[in-house]
Amino acid sequence: MPKSDSSEMRRFLDVLLKHGNFTRAAKDLYISQPYLTQSIRNVEKELGVTIINREVTPLRLTTAGRTYYQYLTALENEKDYFNKQIRQYTHANQQVIRLGVLSSLGYYLLPLFLPAFLKAHPATKIELTEDIASRNEQRVLHGELDFLIGQNPETIAPGLESYDRGRDGYYAIIPNTVNWYQPHQAFINPGALPLNDLLQAPLVLSPHGSSIRRQVDYLLQKHNVTPNIVIESTNTATITKLATAGLGITFLPDSVHTQPDPERYNILPLPQALMSLNYFIAFPAEHSLNQVEKDLVTIFLTQLEADLAQSSTISCTTNTHLLSR
Numbered sequence: 001m002p003k004s005d006s007s008e009m010r011r012f013l014d015v016l017l018k019h020g021n022f023t024r025a026a027k028d029l030y031i032s033q034p035y036l037t038q039s040i041r042n043v044e045k046e047l048g049v050t051i052i053n054r055e056v057t058p059l060r061l062t063t064a065g066r067t068y069y070q071y072l073t074a075l076e077n078e079k080d081y082f083n084k085q086i087r088q089y090t091h092a093n094q095q096v097i098r099l100g101v102l103s104s105l106g107y108y109l110l111p112l113f114l115p116a117f118l119k120a121h122p123a124t125k126i127e128l129t130e131d132i133a134s135r136n137e138q139r140v141l142h143g144e145l146d147f148l149i150g151q152n153p154e155t156i157a158p159g160l161e162s163y164d165r166g167r168d169g170y171y172a173i174i175p176n177t178v179n180w181y182q183p184h185q186a187f188i189n190p191g192a193l194p195l196n197d198l199l200q201a202p203l204v205l206s207p208h209g210s211s212i213r214r215q216v217d218y219l220l221q222k223h224n225v226t227p228n229i230v231i232e233s234t235n236t237a238t239i240t241k242l243a244t245a246g247l248g249i250t251f252l253p254d255s256v257h258t259q260p261d262p263e264r265y266n267i268l269p270l271p272q273a274l275m276s277l278n279y280f281i282a283f284p285a286e287h288s289l290n291q292v293e294k295d296l297v298t299i300f301l302t303q304l305e306a307d308l309a310q311s312s313t314i315s316c317t318t319n320t321h322l323l324s325r
Contacts, residue, residue, distance in 0.1 A: 006079075010072040012039060013051075013061075020058020043068075095121075095292050100129045100136030101149040102210075104236035108255055109149060109279060113303040120299065121292055132234065133211070146283060147296070151211040151253075153280035162282035163297055165304040169254045170215075170275040172198060172268040177246035186260035188268045195274070199225040202248035204239050207232045215275050216251055253277050255307070279304055 016025040016036070026033040044051055051065030061069060101109065106128065114126065129136060129145055137157045139145040153162040174181050178201045180193050199220055205227075206213045220227050230248045233239050236256055243250035244258065244265050251270070252258065260267060281300045283289070289297070 006072050006075045009039070009043060010069070010076060012036060013065075013069055013072070016040075016052070016059060017061065020060075022059070094123055094125055095290075096125045096127060097147065097293065097296060098127045098129065098145045099147050099149060100131065100139055100145040102132060102136075102234070103130040104234060104238075105149065105151065106130060107237060109304070112307050113300045116303055117296055117299045120295060124292055140282065140284060143284075146287075146293070148282045149280070149300075150282070151277045151279050152214075153278060153282065155211065155214070156280070156282055159285055160282040161285040162280040163301055164278045164280040165301050167272060167276045167278050169272045170251050170270045170277070171254060171258075172270060173240070173243040173250050173252065173258060174198070174266040174268055175243060175246040175248070176264055178202065178249060182266050184262050185266055186262040188266045190269045190271060193268060195219065196223045196225065198249055198268075199223055199227065202228050202230045204243045204248040204250040205229055205232055206234060206236070206239060210234070211277060212236075212251065212253070215277075219274070251275065255279075 012025075012029065015028050016022065019025045019028060022037055023033050026036040029036065040052055047064070047068065049064040049068075050062050051068050053060045053062045053065070110128075118124065118126070129139065131139075133148070133150045133156075136145060136148050136150075137160070140148045141157060141159055148156070148160065150156065153164050156162055174188070174193075176183075180197060180201065182188055203216075205216060208217070219225075228248075231242060233242070236252065239250050240252060240256065240258060242248070244261065246264070258267060281297055283293075
């Protein structure tokens with residue numbers, strides 16, 4: 001393997017590919033252009049292959065260069081993982097809590113409780129692993145993560161103990177591009193539209209394996225509907241944007257707040273008996289929590305419970321307004 005510093009070389013390549021030009025890249029890196037050029041040539045000499053295609057403008061990686069770049073990335077990931085593992089011994093007085101969460105779920109949940117927790121325990125370091133629930137579950141079971149944050153605890157693997165905050169409802173976004181859109185209405189009364197019809201419309205969904213998708217798949221099976229899925233995304237924010245932009249109907253939990261826009265889409269509240277979710281925090285059942293970890297669980301539950309109460313108040317107010325029309 002090349003003797004060059006992997007962190008420096010990946011930074012050089014990142015900036016070079018950004019600008020597509022040695023002169024501008026060197027200026028951005030605050031080094032001389034000859035030094036950057038020679039550094040790349042030294043690596044190519046060590047590898048015995050060309051990693052930069054200099055015959056095109058802007059400059060690009062060759063096929064061998066892409067393989068080398070992937071190697072640098074893997075090496076940096078390994079270094080980062082090692083540093084995180086060793087930190088527990090080099091910083092014995094600083095507790096590190098490793099959390100696993102789906103990125104789109106973390107976007108909503110983490111701001112609700114992490115600020116309060118870190119205010120109570122400012123010396124604690126939080127390390128996030130953002131990945132799908134099934135992979136994070138395995139990481140917790142194998143000791144690579146301390147906690148898993150997810151939704152619908154009845155689906156988690158044996159060997160994990162979980163605490164949940166209470167059930168949350170769902171709503172559908174119905175854009176003005178589908179037949180069931182009601183002009184100039186921000187909200188539609190629950191039950192006003194047949195679910196079977198909505199399920200046959202173009203859909204924007206999360207992929208198989210997500211908690212939301214499992215519930216939608218159950219409804220599709222129950223109503224014997226072959227779905228017309230326009231696109232799938234693991235990111236709830238992306239799904240929301242695509243649905244409100246008219247790509248198709250989607251289903252979202254009440255905790256994902258969507259600003260009403262009656263000229264572009266309707267919001268249809270759904271009965272909890274039809275769809276619901278329950279946010280949870282889980283950890284290995286055999287692990288005995290210390291006080292800091294107990295506080296994390298407590299703050300997670302109390303802060304999310306407060307948010308649930310607020311969401312319920314808004315939902316009840318909205319439904320009361322709808323039913324009185």
